[in-house]
Amino acid sequence: MTEKIARLLVAGSASIHTWRFLSGIAPFVDELYLACNGEVPADKRPANLKGELPVDFSLKALSTAGRLKSWIAEVKPDVVHVHQANSVAWHARRALAGSSIPMLLTAWGSDVLLLPDQNPLMRAMVRGNLKAAAAITSDSLYMAAKIRELAGDCRIALLNYGIDALPPAPVVGAKKKQLLSCRLHKPLYRIDAILNGWAEVEDGGRFADWNLVVAASGGETENLKRQAASLGLKRVEFAGFVDSATLGRLYEESRVFVSVPRSDATSISLLEAMGHGCLPLLSNLPANGEWAIDGLNGVIAEDVGRLGPELCRAMALAEDDEALGRIAEMNRGLVEAKALHRANMAGFADLIGELAAQKV
Incomplete structure (x- = not known):
């Protein structure tokens, strides 16, 4: 990737995985924005995190999509990166309906491997979320196959968050x-x-x-x-x-x-x-x-x-x-x-940069 991403909006639940992604992707982005159901801990907050929108990602929070839509219109991100293909993605894809801003969707595991088997409604929601994404990331070939089974023809990249560094060789x-x-x-x-x-x-x-x-x-x-x-x-x-x-x-x-x-x-x-x-x-x-x-x-x-x-x-x-x-x-x-964090974050950045360049 030759140029930094100008603005990236991340939508994800309050989790160590979300915090690690933010810190890992921060060097590749000029301005970061986060829609989340919790506040980033002070020691995990990137310096270029310019704004946060507190939201409720539950399925009952019907106003969340509208609030997200308004905030996206204000921030004008190059890409919206959604973490988890569950209700987080359901709110995000409704917020992006009719927009030219691409949605990158990172599946975490249970949202693809377990949630669709709960009932037909959950299966339809996950399938719709996957189909709405311009690209999807999976951390395993097995989950990628499940994504393909649910969503059909879609762009899937194999990327994981990785570990921060290889520890010293063990004695x-x-x-x-x-x-x-x-x-x-x-x-x-x-x-x-x-x-x-x-x-x-x-x-x-x-x-x-x-x-x-x-x-x-x-x-x-x-x-x-x-x-x-x-x-x-x-x-x-x-x-x-x-x-x-x-x-x-x-x-x-x-x-x-x-x-x-x-x-x-x-x-x-x-x-x-x-x-x-x-x-x-x-x-x-x-x-x-x-x-x-x-x-x-x-x-x-x-x-x-x-x-x-x-x-x-x-x-x-x-x-x-x-x-x-x-x-x-x-x-x-x-x-x-x-599985090293820095290399895989560069892979995420390359994919986000490609999607941003394709934005109409």
Whole structure:
């Protein structure tokens, strides 16, 4: 890209993903504007964020599209970049109806992989949102295929937010015999299945010198703690929500990263874990298969309901320093080639610049 984007309006929910995108795209844009249902934290706010519109993105907020339309007319952005193909995009596409300003739509995962299956109305909304976009970004080939299935012929670019930087090469021999779970405590991520599997590990005795760290938090946290107590687990630590530096240390000292959601696209936590030299133990999802091959650079659990044997298989592989060293080298190479934040943000900027140049 040769020229900076003059004005970019971003519409997205209040989320760390939105904040990371804003900071990443800021160097490529003269003026940023944000329509959001929350305020950008002071330490995440780019210097060139010139204006914010607080909005309600719920489906019941019928006035949101009109407010967005008026603000777009005032800001006159080159492109409107919408994050998530759910109600956020529904409001944005109605606001842009009849406008020559192109809409770039970034799908996050559940909005394409789960929402359309809720009912025919949600499916029609997501399809309409996708069809209204001048271009769509997906962070996995699997999600791109789902987008194509829903929207038919459309322009799709494979881009992810990536990790900020490749961590220093891990000292494999210094890693603890430790597994790390750091996905949110929501039913989607099946942390309860990890605890059930870990109960089998503790009962078995083969890996008595290993421990499990359950980081993050969410609506299921107290239920998960009660479950661990009822199972009599002795080697589980609930670390709670941790800052990025603490999370980096947990990745650095852990040998196995376990993440078994029922649906997912490319998760940043997986990329971070691979960059830190952890062996990934993952549920058998197509997007995970784009990053890990069972027995080569990860372990894929076919049946999350029987996770105990898969945890044991992953630990047996990861306690071998030589094997884990080879896996770490391979996974770090993948992350360096495909998942660094700056390079992928440049890809977003190129796409936004192309769309801006095509604006009538």
